[in-house]
Amino acid sequence: MAFTTAKPLAHLVRADFPILQQQINGKPLVYLDNAATSQKPTAVLEALRSYYELDNANVHRGVHTLSSRATDAYEGARDKVAAFVNAASRQEIIYTRNASEAINLVAYAWGMNTLQAGDEIILTVMEHHSNLIPWQFVAQRTGAVLKFVELTETEEFDFEQYLSLLSDKTKLVSVVHVSNTLGCINPVKEITAAAHRYGARVLIDACQSAPHIPLDVQDIDCDWLVASGHKMCAPTGIGFLYGKLALLRAMPPFLGGGEMIADVFLDQATYADLPHKFEAGTPAIAEAIGLGAAIDYLSAIGMDKIANYEHELTAYLFERLAEIPEVRIYGPRPKADGSGRAALASFTAGDVHPHDLSTILDQAGVAIRAGHHCTQPLHRYLKVQSTARASLYFYNTREEIDVFIQALKEAVEFFGTLFG
Amino acid sequence: MSLDNLRDLYQQVILERYKKPRYRGKTDPVDRYQKGHNPSCGDTIELTVHLNEAGDRIEDVRFEGEGCAIAMASADLMAEAMRGRSVEEALGMIQRFQNMMQGKDEFPHEFRKLNVMQGVSQFPVRIKCATLTWHTLRAALEAATPQPAGFVSNE
Numbered sequence: 001m002a003f004t005t006a007k008p009l010a011h012l013v014r015a016d017f018p019i020l021q022q023q024i025n026g027k028p029l030v031y032l033d034n035a036a037t038s039q040k041p042t043a044v045l046e047a048l049r050s051y052y053e054l055d056n057a058n059v060h061r062g063v064h065t066l067s068s069r070a071t072d073a074y075e076g077a078r079d080k081v082a083a084f085v086n087a088a089s090r091q092e093i094i095y096t097r098n099a100s101e102a103i104n105l106v107a108y109a110w111g112m113n114t115l116q117a118g119d120e121i122i123l124t125v126m127e128h129h130s131n132l133i134p135w136q137f138v139a140q141r142t143g144a145v146l147k148f149v150e151l152t153e154t155e156e157f158d159f160e161q162y163l164s165l166l167s168d169k170t171k172l173v174s175v176v177h178v179s180n181t182l183g184c185i186n187p188v189k190e191i192t193a194a195a196h197r198y199g200a201r202v203l204i205d206a207c208q209s210a211p212h213i214p215l216d217v218q219d220i221d222c223d224w225l226v227a228s229g230h231k232m233c234a235p236t237g238i239g240f241l242y243g244k245l246a247l248l249r250a251m252p253p254f255l256g257g258g259e260m261i262a263d264v265f266l267d268q269a270t271y272a273d274l275p276h277k278f279e280a281g282t283p284a285i286a287e288a289i290g291l292g293a294a295i296d297y298l299s300a301i302g303m304d305k306i307a308n309y310e311h312e313l314t315a316y317l318f319e320r321l322a323e324i325p326e327v328r329i330y331g332p333r334p335k336a337d338g339s340g341r342a343a344l345a346s347f348t349a350g351d352v353h354p355h356d357l358s359t360i361l362d363q364a365g366v367a368i369r370a371g372h373h374c375t376q377p378l379h380r381y382l383k384v385q386s387t388a389r390a391s392l393y394f395y396n397t398r399e400e401i402d403v404f405i406q407a408l409k410e411a412v413e414f415f416g417t418l419f420g
Numbered sequence: 421m422s423l424d425n426l427r428d429l430y431q432q433v434i435l436e437r438y439k440k441p442r443y444r445g446k447t448d449p450v451d452r453y454q455k456g457h458n459p460s461c462g463d464t465i466e467l468t469v470h471l472n473e474a475g476d477r478i479e480d481v482r483f484e485g486e487g488c489a490i491a492m493a494s495a496d497l498m499a500e501a502m503r504g505r506s507v508e509e510a511l512g513m514i515q516r517f518q519n520m521m522q523g524k525d526e527f528p529h530e531f532r533k534l535n536v537m538q539g540v541s542q543f544p545v546r547i548k549c550a551t552l553t554w555h556t557l558r559a560a561l562e563a564a565t566p567q568p569a570g571f572v573s574n575e
Contacts (some may be wrong), residue, residue: 025425351439355461355488356430359546363425371461379462385486386462414426415435415489 009309010397013301016041017395027365030400035180035208035344035391036369037230040294044233047293051286059285060259060276074285077292078275081240084295085206085225086216091274092248094241095288099207100130102226102241103174105278106203107134109254110247111172117143119171122195124149124157124186125381126179129374131205135174144171151381154332156184163194170200178208181375181389182331183342185209192222201247207231208342211393212310214303217242229287234294238287241278248274255280306394311338313392313401317345320405326350326412330382344391346373349408352415354388360414364407428539429546430489433497438489443499445482451475452563455571456485456556458548463487465495467556471507478502478510481557488549494537495553501531507561514554521547 014020017039022029031039051073057066059074075090082090096102111134115121121135125148139146147170149162157175166173173195178185192202203224206215211232217225224247229238243251253260253271257280262270271277298306315338321327329347334340349357354370361368369389372379379386390404447470456465465485472479481499485492498517502510517534519525523541527534540550552572559572 353488355463355546355549356490359429359543360426376462385464414430 008312008397009301009305010395013041013395014397016043016297018042018045020395024365024367025363027363028403030364030366030396030403032390032392032396032400032404033367033369034211034393034396035231035342035373035389037236038211038233038393039395040235040290041233041297043297044235044290044293048235048286048290051289056286058282070285073289073292074283077288077295080292080295080299084215084299085210085242086218087242088218089245092242092245094243094248094275094278095283096226096239096241097237097284098228098230098239099205099226100134100228100239102224102239103131103203103205104134105241105254106224106226106243106251107138109251109278110201111135111138111144112141113252115142115144115171118169119144120147120165120167120169121145122147122149122162122165122170122173122175122200124175125151126157126182126184126375126378127174127176128180128205128207129376131174131176131203132377135172145169149175151182155182155330155382156332157186157191159187159190162191166194166198166200168198170195170198172201172203174203174205176205176208178206178212178342179331179375179378180208180344180391181346181373181378181387183344183346184332185213185341188222189220192220196221211298212303212342213307223247229291229294232294233297234291235287237284238291240291245274248278253277253280257281259283301394309394310343310392313396313398314338314341314343316398317343317390317392317401320401321345321347321408323405324349324409324412326352326416327408330384330387342391343393344389346387346389348384348387349412350416352411354386356415357388357408357411360411361404361407364403364410366404366407368404425542429543431536431539433533433536434489434493437493437496441483441492441496443482443496444484446484447480447482450566452560452566454556454560454563456552456559457571457573458487458491458552459573461487461549463491463549463552465491465553465556467495467553467560469557469560476508477506478504483553487552488546490537490540490546490549491552494550497534497537498553498557501534502557510561511558514558517554518551521551 019039055069057070059071078093081093147165152158195202201223204222206227210227225242230236260280314334326349329345358370371386447468450468451471452469454467468482470480481502483495556572
C-alpha cells in the first residue's frame with residue numbers, strides 16, 4: 001500500500017454528517033446504502049432551517065420582502081443546478097419531485113403527444129423501474145414499440161447490439177448513465193451521438209452519476225437528463241429535469257395549476273415561459289434551496305476529488321470482497337485504480353439469502369440494501385431472485401469497508417458452519 | 421456482532437429447514453393452488469393443498485418458491501403442522517401465527533416447533549417474510565375454486 005501523508009477525503013468530511021455519528025445495535029453505524037439515498041451534511045440541514053426561520057414565503061407571488069427573499073433563494077438554487085450540469089441556460093432546468101417525476105414529465109408531455117404506432121423506444125434491460133414504467137405507459141397508449149439493449153459477457157451495455165437496434169423508426173433512446181445494480185458506466189456520449197444520427201431523442205437517467213462524477217450535458221449532447229436530489233446530499237422531494245431549450249419550448253405543459261400560467265381565462269389559458277411552464281403549483285421551495293446548498297457543498301469539495309476518492313474505495317472494496325469465495329459480484333470489474341465502474345457492489349453470498357444477510361449485517365451496524373433494487377427485469381435477466389448491495393459515497397472509509405467485510409465473513413460462516 | 425440476537429432469530433431448526441426443506445413440491449392431487457408474493461423484496465411462494473373428499477380437512481400442503489431463510493422455513497414448518505388439520509383448525513392456527521408475530525401468543529405443546537419463529541417478532545421488518553406463506557394458505561383455504569385468480573400480496 002502506498003504511503004500517503006494526505007488525509008483520506010472521508011476523514012475530512014465525516015464530521016459534516018451528524019447522522020453518521022451514531023450507533024446502531026450497539027455498533028458504530030456503517031452506512032453503505034448510498035445508492036438508495038445519501039446522508040445530508042449540516043450545511044444542507046442549516047439551509048432548510050434558515051429558510052424556514054428567516055425567509056419562508058411563497059415564491060413568485062408576493063411583492064413583500066420575504067417573498068422576494070424566498071424567490072431569490074429558490075431561483076438561485078436553479079442557477080446552481082444549471083452550473084452543476086453545465087446547462088447552456090437556467091431555463092433548461094425544471095424542478096421536479098425526483099427523477100421519476102422528471103421522466104414522467106417527458107413521457108407525458110413529449111412521448112404521449114409525439115410518438116405514434118410503430119415508432120420505437122430503445123431502453124436497456126438494466127433500467128430502474130422509473131425509466132421503464134413511464135415508457136410502458138407511452139407504448140400502451142401510442143402503440144410505440146419498446147426495444148431493449150442487453151448486456152455483454154462482462155455485464156455491461158452491449159454497444160454493438162445497441163447499434164443494431166437503431167433505425168429510422170427509433171424516436172427515443174432512454175438509458176441509465178450508471179446502473180444502480182451493475183455499477184457499469186454507460187458511454188452516454190457515444191450512445192447519444194449514435195441515436196442523433198437517426199434523429200432520435202435521448203434521455204439520460206443520471207441518478208447514480210450526478211452524485212459521484214462531474215456531469216456536462218452539453219458535452220454529452222443529450223436532449224434530456226434527470227436526477228434526484230436526495231441521492232446527492234439534498235433533501236427528498238426535489239429533483240430536476242434538464243432539457244434542451246428548443247425542445248422544452250416545443251413541449252406542451254405536463255401538470256396544470258398556479259405558477260405555470262401567463263394569462264388565464266375561464267375556458268383557456270396561455271402558459272408561462274420556461275422553466276415555470278413545467279412547475280405547476282407551489283413548489284418544494286425549501287427542498288430546492290436545500291438542493292442548491294448540497295451542490296455548493298459538493299462543488300466546494302470538487303466532483304473530481306469525489307470521483308477519485310471513490311475509485312480508491314472501489315478498488316479496496318473489490319479487493320476485500322475477493323477474499324470471500326462465496327461472493328459473486330454482478331457487473332464489470334473495476335480497473336486496477338478502481339475506476340471504470342461505480343463505487344458499489346451488488347452480490348450474492350453463497351447460501352445466505354440477501355435479506356438474511358442484511359439482517360445479520362444490521363446487527364453489526366452495517367446498512368446495506370437487499371432485494372431487487374427496483375430493477376426486477378435485470379434480476380430476471382441475470383437469473384437471480386435478489387441481490388445484496390453495498391454502495392459507497394465519499395464519506396465512507398476503508399475502515400468501514402473492513403467492518404463490512406468482517407461482518408459479511410461472519411454471516412457466511414454463521415450460515416455455513418451448520419451445514420459444512 | 422451480537423450473535424446472541426441472531427441465534428434467537430436464526431434458530432437451528434430454521435436454518436435446517438431452509439437448507440433441507442421437507443415439504444417442497446406439489447401435492448397430488450392439487451385441490452387448492454395459491455401464489456403469494458412480497459413485491460418489495462421479490463419473495464414468491466406457490467402453495468398447493470390436498471383436501472379430503474368432504475373438502476374440510478387438509479391431507480397435505482406443499483410449497484415451491486424462492487425467498488430468505490425466514491420465509492422458506494416458515495413455509496416448511498407450516499406445511500408440516502397443517503397435515504391432518506381441519507380447515508377450521510387451520511384458519512385458527514393462521515390467526516395464532518399472526519398474533520405470535522405481534523408477540524402476543526404462542527402455540528401449545530403439540531405445535532411447539534412453530535414457536536421457533538417467535539424470534540422474528542423482535543425484527544419487525546422481517547415479519548412479512550414469516551407471514552407470507554400463512555397469508556397465502558388462508559387465501560387458498562378460503563377460495564371456493566381450486567385455482568383463484570391473482571396472487572396474495574403481503575404488503
